[in-house]
Amino acid sequence: MAQEKFILYSFVGSQWANVAHLGLAEKGFKSDDYEVKEVDLVKAENFNHEYLKINPNGTIPSLTSPSLERPLIESTDILRFLDETRGTSLVPSDPKAKEVAQKIIDLVHSNDLTTNLILLQAHDHEEMNAKRSSMWNDFVRARQAKLEEGKTAHPNHPFYGPKSEENGALYRLYTSASEDELQRFYETTHDMYRKFATGLDKLDTLLVLPYAVGDQVTEADFHIVPWLSHALWGAGTEPSDVQNFGTLEALIQKTMPGFEVKPRIKEWWSNISKTRAFKEVYPQLH
Numbered sequence: 082m083a084q085e086k087f088i089l090y091s092f093v094g095s096q097w098a099n100v101a102h103l104g105l106a107e108k109g110f111k112s113d114d115y116e117v118k119e120v121d122l123v124k125a126e127n128f129n130h131e132y133l134k135i136n137p138n139g140t141i142p143s144l145t146s147p148s149l150e151r152p153l154i155e156s157t158d159i160l161r162f163l164d165e166t167r168g169t170s171l172v173p174s175d176p177k178a179k180e181v182a183q184k185i186i187d188l189v190h191s192n193d194l195t196t197n198l199i200l201l202q203a204h205d206h207e208e209m210n211a212k213r214s215s216m217w218n219d220f221v222r223a224r225q226a227k228l229e230e231g232k233t234a235h236p237n238h239p240f241y242g243p244k245s246e247e248n249g250a251l252y253r254l255y256t257s258a259s260e261d262e263l264q265r266f267y268e269t270t271h272d273m274y275r276k277f278a279t280g281l282d283k284l285d286t287l288l289v290l291p292y293a294v295g296d297q298v299t300e301a302d303f304h305i306v307p308w309l310s311h312a313l314w315g316a317g318t319e320p321s322d323v324q325n326f327g328t329l330e331a332l333i334q335k336t337m338p339g340f341e342v343k344p345r346i347k348e349w350w351s352n353i354s355k356t357r358a359f360k361e362v363y364p365q366l367h
């Protein structure tokens with residue numbers, strides 16, 4: 082029934098959009114059951130005025146459907162929407178497992194574990210210069226240009242002003258920062274890596290195994306996978322080297338010498354990477 086098709090607003094490089102793609106794969110949706118509209122984050126298309134009407138946060142993913150009163154704009158809600166349509170529920174029925182799943186989801190979505198740290202920040206001049214010569218430089222610049230454009234065209238829109246301030250701080254670090262500002266940025270980066278390492282250790286203590294909250298794959302697994310894949314990829318791991326934690330560990334060790342990702346996370350990753358949905362969505366890290 083064509084009119085029942087839902088639309089997923091997605092981007093291949095968006096970790097949280099891949100929560101939805103894992104859900105689609107797990108639940109066996111066929112590609113003609115739904116439509117995917119690509120919103121290119123590298124071109125800052127998520128800041129287009131038209132897209133903000135769908136998702137006022139300007140983030141990916143979003144999902145619209147004739148069966149919904151309003152768009153879904155959080156990956157957690159989108160996965161639950163897909164989950165409810167068919168098959169065994171990905172939301173644990175056991176209250177304890179459900180609570181642990183929610184704690185895991187909240188943790189990987191928390192500021193402490195943001196992958197923006199890995200993608201956009203730097204520990205020192207060497208890393209900063211590498212970022213400035215990489216796609217992240219184009220990304221930060223394109224975002225700022227689109228935000229300034231949006232602010233001029235829609236001066237009363239509540240999104241563009243605050244967002245251009247927020248991105249503008251990063252933009253200046255990439256383009257015109259003084260030595261003092263860069264040194265402060267590097268200190269912030271070290272603080273954030275300390276929190277990131279603590280968050281990874283916390284995740285290790287929450288995991289039940291073989292999957293995130295026990296014997297069944299649940300929604301918690303489908304939130305950890307895209308986040309960890311993006312972190313491994315962003316740290317510079319060869320995309321086909323899916324089981325290699327060494328590059329990410331080396332990056333964290335710049336702040337925390339001797340840091341290693343704990344064995345339970347590695348075991349969980351090895352288990353989840355053998356599942357059909359993982360193989361479909363993550364033939365490589367991204």
Ligand SMILES: N[C@@H](CCC(=O)N[C@@H](CS)C(=O)NCC(=O)O)C(=O)O
Pocket residue numbers: 094095096097098122127139140141142154155156157190
């Ligand atoms: N809480 C949201 C977060 C979505 C989110 O931050 N998505 C990223 C891509 S993975 C994004 O769109 N970032 C663009 C931006 O923040 O400007 C969710 O889980 O769906």
